[in-house]
Amino acid sequence: MPEAPCLFCRIAARESPAEIEYEDDLVVAFKDIYPKAPIHLLIVPKRHIESVATLTPDDRTLVGHCFLVARRIGESKGFAERGYRVNVNCGPEGGQVVYHLHFHFLAGRRGG
Numbered sequence: 001m002p003e004a005p006c007l008f009c010r011i012a013a014r015e016s017p018a019e020i021e022y023e024d025d026l027v028v029a030f031k032d033i034y035p036k037a038p039i040h041l042l043i044v045p046k047r048h049i050e051s052v053a054t055l056t057p058d059d060r061t062l063v064g065h066c067f068l069v070a071r072r073i074g075e076s077k078g079f080a081e082r083g084y085r086v087n088v089n090c091g092p093e094g095g096q097v098v099y100h101l102h103f104h105f106l107a108g109r110r111g112g
């Protein structure tokens with residue numbers, strides 16, 4: 001099988017290493033290699049979507065699911081009450097570096 005071209009596609013297919021903390025049919029969540037908070041996970045749809053800018057109405061359920069996974073991670077790590085940040089960067093001026101849609105889950109430090 002040819003190697004998937006995109007880094008996060010490869011991680012989702014377990015062809016590239018990552019510390020995967022959660023997985024289901026639709027998404028994986030793994031540790032960011034350059035964490036910007038004590039807990040920094042990336043929630044990544046298994047299907048390749050480039051960014052928020054290329055979302056279509058067909059992606060509604062998947063995007064909603066990503067937020068529910070964030071909620072689940074927040075609860076499982078004990079942050080439901082204290083809170084956390086769920087962040088999506090889009091495009092060059094939005095700070096997006098990896099062009100496979102992902103939701104940053106950041107917890108353990110007060111957001112600015």
Ligand code: AMP
Binds near residue numbers: 035095
């Ligand atoms: P963004 O700027 O929103 O595109 O975020 C990309 C994120 O991916 C950054 O926080 C990087 O630290 C993270 N990242 C890049 N390569 C890897 C990797 N191989 N495993 C885990 N996280 C990564």
Ligand code: ZN
Binds near residue numbers: 007009048100
């Ligand atoms: Zn991809």
